[in-house]
Amino acid sequence: MPELPEVETTRRGIRAALRGHEITAFVLRDRRLRWPVSPGLARELPGQTVRDVRRRAKYLLIDLDRGTLIAHLGMSGSLRVLPADAPWAKHDHYGLTLDSGGCLRFNDPRRFGSLHWVQGDPLEHPLLAGLGPEPLGHDFDGAYLAARAKGRRVAVKQFLMDQRVVVGVGNIYASEALFRAGIHPRRAAGRVSLERFKRLAAAVRDVLGEAIREGGTTLRDYVSANGTPGYFRQKLFVYERAGQPCRRCRTPIRRLAQGQRSTYFCPACQT
Numbered sequence: 702m703p704e705l706p707e708v709e710t711t712r713r714g715i716r717a718a719l720r721g722h723e724i725t726a727f728v729l730r731d732r733r734l735r736w737p738v739s740p741g742l743a744r745e746l747p748g749q750t751v752r753d754v755r756r757r758a759k760y761l762l763i764d765l766d767r768g769t770l771i772a773h774l775g776m777s778g779s780l781r782v783l784p785a786d787a788p789w790a791k792h793d794h795y796g797l798t799l800d801s802g803g804c805l806r807f808n809d810p811r812r813f814g815s816l817h818w819v820q821g822d823p824l825e826h827p828l829l830a831g832l833g834p835e836p837l838g839h840d841f842d843g844a845y846l847a848a849r850a851k852g853r854r855v856a857v858k859q860f861l862m863d864q865r866v867v868v869g870v871g872n873i874y875a876s877e878a879l880f881r882a883g884i885h886p887r888r889a890a891g892r893v894s895l896e897r898f899k900r901l902a903a904a905v906r907d908v909l910g911e912a913i914r915e916g917g918t919t920l921r922d923y924v925s926a927n928g929t930p931g932y933f934r935q936k937l938f939v940y941e942r943a944g945q946p947c948r949r950c951r952t953p954i955r956r957l958a959q960g961q962r963s964t965y966f967c968p969a970c971q972t
């Protein structure tokens with residue numbers, strides 16, 4: 702599943718290709734995504750210019766003259782910039798044609814992605830209102846995490862993956878950040894000290910920042926906006942390394958199930 706670094710990598714790729722360009726056509730080949738895409742976009746979008754491409758959590762916000770497209774990649778989606786005359790591929794569901802001679806195509810075999818058109822502040826859309834702070838933003842730090850965790854018995858890994866607490870820390874990055882901070886994933890959130898939350902917040906920033914610099918972690922279906930895979934995977938400490946020696950202490954990495962997701966951790970380094 703594309704996580705925050707992959708979405709940010711996509712944003713940077715498509716922003717460079719879209720910003721300042723006018724949309725000349727919107728083609729909808731299959732509107733049956735997670736929510737049905739409005740066929741009216743084929744009339745609404747042409748003639749509008751792309752003002753900017755932003756990101757909030759794992760949503761891409763494509764700002765146009767009269768509103769904003771909110772795009773989500775779902776479980777298996779990718780947005781790619783191609784020549785406008787590129788042939789349509791299987792699972793290509795919509796495309797934006799630009800006056801540059803390029804186009805933006807959305808491919809998604811599992812169709813959990815989405816596309817919404819909003820006028821007014823997109824951050825107030827029901828999909829986005831109520832989300833926690835951005836992990837790379839100024840209001841995310843150890844003190845914030847400690848305040849939100851106070852008295853809570855939920856496991857710290859699930860706490861960290863709760864989008865109301867902080868957005869965009871998916872399974873891979875939660876596992877990796879907890880390893881770097883030396884915190885056992887099952888520890889109750891309310892029993893993590895402020896000092897350790899400070900280390901955890903720094904680890905979240907580091908892990909996400911490194912993954913963005915590497916162009917996103919390549920997992921199964923993911924390709925970035927120009928089709929190149931990310932290289933972060935070779936740097937993972939624990940994720941999908943069950944049974945292999947810890948890169949720090951050589952103890953075999955263990956796997957456990959939490960909330961129907963696999964968590965990977967080092968039983969010696971994480972307490």
Ligand SMILES: [Zn+2]
Nearest residue numbers: 947950967970
């Ligand atoms: Zn270890």
